[in-house]
Amino acid sequence: MTAPVRILVVDDEPHVRNSLAAWFREDGYDVSVAESGRDALATLAREGTNILLVDIKMPGMDGLELQRKVRELAPDATVIIMTAYASVETAVQALKEGAYDYIVKPFDPEAVSRLVRKAAERYSLLAENRALRERLADASPALVTSGSPAMARVIELVDQVAPTDTNVLITGESGTGKELVAHLMHARSTRRFGPFVVENCGALAEGVLESELFGHERGAFTGAVGRHRGKLEMADEGTLFLDEIGDVPSRVQVDLLRVLQERTLKRVGGNETIRVDFRLVTATHRDLEAEVAAGRFRDDFFFRINVFQIALPPLRERTEDIPALAEHFLARFATQMNRRIAGFAPGAMDALLAYPWPGNVRELANAIERAMVLCRGDRIEASHFPFGAPPVAADRSLVAVEAAHIRQVLAACSFNVAQAARELDIDRVTLYNKMKKYGIERP
Amino acid sequence: MNVRLLGLGEIPPALAEAVLAALPRPFAGGEVASLPASFEHCYDRTRAQVDAACLIEHVPGPEPGWSNLALTGADLFMPALTYVFGISHLGGRRGIVSWFRLHPEAEDAATQMRFLRRITTEAVHELGHGLGLVHCVVPDCAMHRSLWPEGVDLKRPEYCPACLTSLEERCR
Numbered sequence: 277m278t279a280p281v282r283i284l285v286v287d288d289e290p291h292v293r294n295s296l297a298a299w300f301r302e303d304g305y306d307v308s309v310a311e312s313g314r315d316a317l318a319t320l321a322r323e324g325t326n327i328l329l330v331d332i333k334m335p336g337m338d339g340l341e342l343q344r345k346v347r348e349l350a351p352d353a354t355v356i357i358m359t360a361y362a363s364v365e366t367a368v369q370a371l372k373e374g375a376y377d378y379i380v381k382p383f384d385p386e387a388v389s390r391l392v393r394k395a396a397e398r399y400s401l402l403a404e405n406r407a408l409r410e411r412l413a414d415a416s417p418a419l420v421t422s423g424s425p426a427m428a429r430v431i432e433l434v435d436q437v438a439p440t441d442t443n444v445l446i447t448g449e450s451g452t453g454k455e456l457v458a459h460l461m462h463a464r465s466t467r468r469f470g471p472f473v474v475e476n477c478g479a480l481a482e483g484v485l486e487s488e489l490f491g492h493e494r495g496a497f498t499g500a501v502g503r504h505r506g507k508l509e510m511a512d513e514g515t516l517f518l519d520e521i522g523d524v525p526s527r528v529q530v531d532l533l534r535v536l537q538e539r540t541l542k543r544v545g546g547n548e549t550i551r552v553d554f555r556l557v558t559a560t561h562r563d564l565e566a567e568v569a570a571g572r573f574r575d576d577f578f579f580r581i582n583v584f585q586i587a588l589p590p591l592r593e594r595t596e597d598i599p600a601l602a603e604h605f606l607a608r609f610a611t612q613m614n615r616r617i618a619g620f621a622p623g624a625m626d627a628l629l630a631y632p633w634p635g636n637v638r639e640l641a642n643a644i645e646r647a648m649v650l651c652r653g654d655r656i657e658a659s660h661f662p663f664g665a666p667p668v669a670a671d672r673s674l675v676a677v678e679a680a681h682i683r684q685v686l687a688a689c690s691f692n693v694a695q696a697a698r699e700l701d702i703d704r705v706t707l708y709n710k711m712k713k714y715g716i717e718r719p
Numbered sequence: 720m721n722v723r724l725l726g727l728g729e730i731p732p733a734l735a736e737a738v739l740a741a742l743p744r745p746f747a748g749g750e751v752a753s754l755p756a757s758f759e760h761c762y763d764r765t766r767a768q769v770d771a772a773c774l775i776e777h778v779p780g781p782e783p784g785w786s787n788l789a790l791t792g793a794d795l796f797m798p799a800l801t802y803v804f805g806i807s808h809l810g811g812r813r814g815i816v817s818w819f820r821l822h823p824e825a826e827d828a829a830t831q832m833r834f835l836r837r838i839t840t841e842a843v844h845e846l847g848h849g850l851g852l853v854h855c856v857v858p859d860c861a862m863h864r865s866l867w868p869e870g871v872d873l874k875r876p877e878y879c880p881a882c883l884t885s886l887e888e889r890c891r
Binding site: 295301 | 766770772796797798799800801802803806807809848853854864866867880881884
């Protein structure tokens with residue numbers, strides 16, 4: 277649930293500020309009052325107010341001066357100027373300096389309610405936009421500025437499908453960034469000002485999943501003490517992202533299929549038909565076509581969700597992105613941990629490039645975070661990574677060094693034995709024999 | 720939860736009885752009484768209206784298990800607002816409803832029924848605030864904000880299921 281919008285009423289007349297506070301509290305806003313500009317700035321710093329209703333004529337700091345200081349301290353805060361008829365000209369001056377609007381005392385109840393409601397909606401949109409921007413900025417090195425042709429193709433597909441309402445299925449191994457791609461698609465769609473609602477279908481039992489998706493009425497089952505809106509309802513006018521769709525039980529697939537066809541639903545235990553309008557994006561790490569062929573996934577539901585498919589490549593197939601990603605995570609964790617680390621030692625980057633990354637980008641982020649915790653110098657060394665220090669440090673024998681080198685080259689070639697043999701300048705049979713000798717197996 | 724309807728100034732006895740009889744769950748019943756307080760000093764001569772914030776201070780605090788609601792024919796305002804239909808202390812179980820602006824234009828029997836329904840709806844609204852409810856987004860719930868008399872006609876003098884559940888929990 278989102279936090280209530282915070283309103284601050286600033287007026288030197290107590291009956292005005294208190295009556296307005298009471299009026300807006302009845303609408304569910306979180307309302308504070310301040311008797312002066314100085315008092316208002318202290319409250320703003322303490323509580324992080326979203327909307328300020330400011331009287332223009334106050335002793336000491338007047339409304340105009342307060343508005344200027346609010347602009348400096350909290351640029352996203354919305355200022356509404358309250359004025360008596362005589363000071364309308366000053367209110368117009370406030371508008372020129374960035375006030376959202378002004379209203380003349382005494383207020384028509386309808387006018388002031390509508391004005392504050394509009395300001396609250398504007399605040400919600402700003403907050404949503406900021407959250408999306410931060411999310412995308414965070415994701416950008418993984419998705420947008422990636423240098424590999426594979427990821428460039430993914431971004432191209434996202435741009436093509438985002439403005440439509442087509443159902444999209446995102447496939448890829450765990451940790452490849454499926455949710456971030458879904459979010460990017462939402463941010464670039466016409467529904468971007470609507471909600472982006474996420475449900476991980478693999479984490480819930482069938483009954484709980486059904487209730488989470490469709491909602492329930494009070495008394496629908498034991499423990500249903502109140503009405504609950506489901507994720508499908510919450511995604512109205514926005515995007516619904518269902519992760520791990522391959523784990524959804526068959527009965528729930530039938531119910532979801534019906535909603536996709538009819539665009540209506542009924543809550544569990546309810547009779548009311550509710551219209552819903554959302555764009556569906558699903559994701560899975562499973563091979564759904566194989567699941568359908570094996571009879572474990574409904575074909576009619578699969579055809580409905582798989583209108584447009586985007587396959588995310590595993591990190592081992594886009595190793596050219598690893599240096600940029602590693603630098604990105606290094607910078608991010610350096611800020612979070614307040615550490616000054618210059619970069620990666622040459623051996624460390626070689627180790628990152630050689631490792632096969634079964635956990636993909638998520639594993640890379642975790643490995644770098646761990647390395648930064650262990651690092652005591654100004655550069656990350658190979659020994660800081662969880663997949664081990666270079667074997668020469670532990671065992672300097674020729675056999676150990678050869679085994680480690682073969683492992684590294686195989687990993688860099690995604691365990692393509694023919695390619696690794698060429699790199700090592702030996703024939704494939706010799707490489708197979710050495711792999712057998714050193715117990716090296718495909719991950 | 721019982722309701723004490725208090726007449727502020729002259730109030731038709733049948734009106735208060737009709738409102739009391741029409742109150743929905745969770746209100747079980749109540750009584751009608753009059754409030755002898757004078758509100759001369761709450762009257763604003765320049766606006767020719769009564770200050771609701773001043774007036775509510777004359778509504779006595781209720782006993783446990785009761786809500787006190789005053790009914791008046793005076794035109795109410797709040798210092799920053801041109802008029803209000805009523806006022807409550809949020810969660811304080813006391814409030815006021817004015818019927819001054821709820822009168823329909825005509826005086827026939829049908830409009831009288833509508834008038835009574837409006838007062839009852841606003842009484843249910845202020846009683847809800849008195850028990851801590853804020854405004855509701857459901858358009859026909861009594862707790863939906865109404866800013867003009869015809870807006871009151873769009874509501875029912877009852878709470879929506881979510882508001883009723885919340886009220887019943889507060890009354891326990």
